[in-house]
Amino acid sequence: MRPGAAIAAVIVTRLRKEARLIAYVCAASAIVAYLQPHAILSVVHDPFAADTATRATWLAGLTFFGTLCGIVAAIAQRGGARLRELELCEQSAPLYGRQLARATATVPCIIVTISSFVYWFVQFVTGMAAPPAFFLLALAAVNASTLVACSATVRRGPSRYLYVALAWLTAMVSYALAIYLDRLRPPPRGVDHYSDALGVATELSFCLVVGFIAVRQYGESLARYDPVPE
Amino acid sequence: MRDAAFVRGNETIVSPLTCSLAPGERSALRFESTREAATVALMAAGIVKASSGRIFIGEFDPRIQPVQAKRIVGYVPHEAVPHEFATFFGYIEYRSALWGLQRERSIADAAALLETLRDVHEAFAYPLIGALIARPALLVLDRPQAAYAPQILTVAGDCAVFSTHVSQREATSFARSRAPDRAQA
Numbered sequence: 001m002r003p004g005a006a007i008a009a010v011i012v013t014r015l016r017k018e019a020r021l022i023a024y025v026c027a028a029s030a031i032v033a034y035l036q037p038h039a040i041l042s043v044v045h046d047p048f049a050a051d052t053a054t055r056a057t058w059l060a061g062l063t064f065f066g067t068l069c070g071i072v073a074a075i076a077q078r079g080g081a082r083l084r085e086l087e088l089c090e091q092s093a094p095l096y097g098r099q100l101a102r103a104t105a106t107v108p109c110i111i112v113t114i115s116s117f118v119y120w121f122v123q124f125v126t127g128m129a130a131p132p133a134f135f136l137l138a139l140a141a142v143n144a145s146t147l148v149a150c151s152a153t154v155r156r157g158p159s160r161y162l163y164v165a166l167a168w169l170t171a172m173v174s175y176a177l178a179i180y181l182d183r184l185r186p187p188p189r190g191v192d193h194y195s196d197a198l199g200v201a202t203e204l205s206f207c208l209v210v211g212f213i214a215v216r217q218y219g220e221s222l223a224r225y226d227p228v229p230e
Numbered sequence: 231m232r233d234a235a236f237v238r239g240n241e242t243i244v245s246p247l248t249c250s251l252a253p254g255e256r257s258a259l260r261f262e263s264t265r266e267a268a269t270v271a272l273m274a275a276g277i278v279k280a281s282s283g284r285i286f287i288g289e290f291d292p293r294i295q296p297v298q299a300k301r302i303v304g305y306v307p308h309e310a311v312p313h314e315f316a317t318f319f320g321y322i323e324y325r326s327a328l329w330g331l332q333r334e335r336s337i338a339d340a341a342a343l344l345e346t347l348r349d350v351h352e353a354f355a356y357p358l359i360g361a362l363i364a365r366p367a368l369l370v371l372d373r374p375q376a377a378y379a380p381q382i383l384t385v386a387g388d389c390a391v392f393s394t395h396v397s398q399r400e401a402t403s404f405a406r407s408r409a410p411d412r413a414q415a
Contacts, residue, residue: 003330005327005330006327006328006329006330008327009323009324009327009328010328013315013324084309085307085309085310085311088277088305088307088309089307089324089325089328089360090328091277092275092277092300092303092305092307093300093328093329094296094297094298094300094301094329094330095297095328096296096297097296223296224279226236226238226272226277226278226279227272227277227278228236228238228243228265228268228269228272228278229264229265229268229269
């Protein structure tokens with residue numbers, strides 16, 4: 001038994017099935033990145049406020065629109081008739097819930113990573129792209145919230161909405177950590193901007209922990225999941 | 231299955247059901263609704279866990295040993311083969327990777343089965359071949375086509391066959407065989 005080959009087969013087949021969704025998500029990302037603000041308001045004279053506004057301009061669209069794309073891509077992975085045949089094929093295979101969870105959670109993460117790169121590229125072309133470190137922060141946030149949203153696909157009713165809300169909460173907390181955490185400390189003397197170190201480290205650690213717990217939780221839910229026809 | 235039932239919320243989808251199947255036997259059960267028939271097939275394949283009662287596939291309880299149970303079952307859904315696969319052998323390679331089978335052996339087995347099932351429409355033949363390449367001990371058929379019963383039972387060979395139906399005529403056509411058969415209403 002080669003679980004790696006099985007996981008790769010699931011990912012490749014699902015990505016092929018989602019080609020149209022990938023195209024839509026990328027097109028939407030490009031449009032939103034083009035329309036988003038590309039400059040800091042001239043009324044912001046305080047260098048520290050300007051620093052915060054710049055970070056917000058880099059990250060807000062990328063993080064929150066990316067989260068929306070991630071939730072859509074995650075929800076599209078299960079339920080309904082569209083992927084029913086693939087789902088039954090995967091569920092009947094001798095795979096553990098955790099293996100299936102890793103495979104099916106990777107698909108929306110790949111989709112949202114591609115759309116984030118498209119978003120960032122359009123930001124870059126229009127002149128207000130986040131620097132690589134901040135792009136990494138946004139990428140971590142959207143992937144963590146996408147992994148949380150995966151658990152919504154194996155639930156019904158209010159608990160499904162709860163996981164979608166948790167995915168948004170993950171994005172909001174990540175954004176707040178990246179933008180505001182460094183402001184809690186006074187900036188070093190003689191410097192007109194805040195240090196990034198604490199915000200970057202804390203946000204990445206937060207996303208890593210949330211993502212890890214989300215995949216574990218998704219695996220356990222998938223092991224108990226009963227794909228009964230509606 | 232012993233008193234196996236499936237309940238979701240307040241809705242009873244499968245009423246308590248008891249049946250057993252020895253190696254090589256066939257069992258064709260008829261149900262009132264397509265949903266119940268589909269759910270029983272999923273329970274027999276170890277995909278859906280019973281809400282109450284017990285199910286054993288071979289000597290494995292799918293609630294505790296799902297992977298071992300699924301390894302000896304071939305499940306043929308009512309739905310057609312997913313159309314993401316450009317070719318039949320693309321589908322076989324996918325199934326082979328999921329089951330951890332040798333690719334070349336699976337393709338050879340699939341080609342031989344395709345030849346045997348040349349009279350069967352591909353929408354019905356492909357999922358059956360996909361299930362049989364893993365050489366299961368139990369073949370579970372969810373509402374199979376009665377018109378293809380002889381061909382399906384021929385390729386199933388010595389496999390135990392469990393099928394669910396919504397019409398008595400279809401159930402009878404799958405129960406007709408060498409083994410101690412039954413068609414239950």
